[in-house]
Amino acid sequence: MSSDHAGHADDSAPELSDGKPRRGWLIFLRDVVVIVVIALLVSFLVKTFLVRSFYIPSASMTQTLLVDDRILVDEITPRFGGYERGDVVVFRDPGGWLPPSPEVSRSPLVDGTDWVLSLVGLAAPDSDEHLIKRIIGLPGDHVVCCNALGQVTVNGQPIDESPYLNLPAGKTAPSPVPFDVTVPETSLWVLGDNRDNSQDSRFHLDQPGAGFVPMDNVVGRAFLITWPFDRFGLIDFRHSVFAGVPAPESAP
Structure with a gap:
């Protein structure tokens, strides 16, 4: 009886030894899948509610931002703290600012890869559908171009934009594009740092939105x-340029 019992034990041993590695690999693969899913979910939530990645498709913000720069955009702080003059913001086309985008034929593999990478903020396939400019006027601000020196004034205060404007050598002010606007509530007036090469608020006065960017459009x-x-580094908002601008209610 003892011999038969030993033989039975020997017969069952390979099943146990074969089963353990298989179960171990299955547990390992399960853990990897769970980790990947959690990482994708966290990245998706961060991208949706906190930070997004974009690339710069045009030269309208040179020298602050160059073509093909990759940037991160803070989505949560402006919602709670509001915006300041000088902030550089990304926003959806208010209507008529961007030319129609031609349909580009791409393989399902490329589209799928872009979609996955965009979930975690490593790709920004919709950058061409957005614009990026600097805030010059907040709600209620009276913004005018230009004074005798070619400067923009905000609430009657001339602003020296030389710290961020991209001007050719020897030129002290951008080519004047006259405007005289008061920014509506819940809207912004935005201009590009490369002022002579930027299709910004100045050039959309005849659009339904009159050149203003609704805050709801700001990413x-x-x-x-x-x-x-x-x-690599932080973007300078140059808030000091606007330090002397009075609040709209106290503007002359």
Whole structure:
């Protein structure tokens, strides 16, 4: 009886030894899938509610931002703290600012890859559908171009934009494009730093939105250049340029 019992034990041993590695790999694969799913979910929530990645498709913000720079956009702070003059913001087309985009034929694999990467903020396939400019006028501000020196005035105060304007050598002010506007509530007046090469609020006065950007269209405030690495760093909002601007209610 003892011999038969030993033989029965020997017969069952390979099943146990074969089963353990298989169960171990299944548990490992399950854990990997759970980790990946959680990472994707967290990245998706961060991208949706906190931070998004965009690339710069045009030269309208040179030298502050260059074509093909990758940036991060803070979506949550403006919702609670509001905006300031000088903030650099990304926003959806208010209507008529961007030319129609031609349909580009792409393979399902490329579309799928872009979709997955966009979930975690590593791709920004919709950058061409957005614009990026600097806030010059907040709700209630009276913004005028230009005084005798070619400066924009906000609530009667001339602003020296030289710290961020991209001007050719020897030129002290952008080419004047006259406007005289008062920014409506819940809207912004925005201009590009490369003022002579920026289709901004000035050029959309005849559109239904009269050149103003509804705050509902604003995705958030750009705050960091992430690529290329030699340009990595925080974006300077140059708030000091607007330090002397009076509040709308106390403007002359």
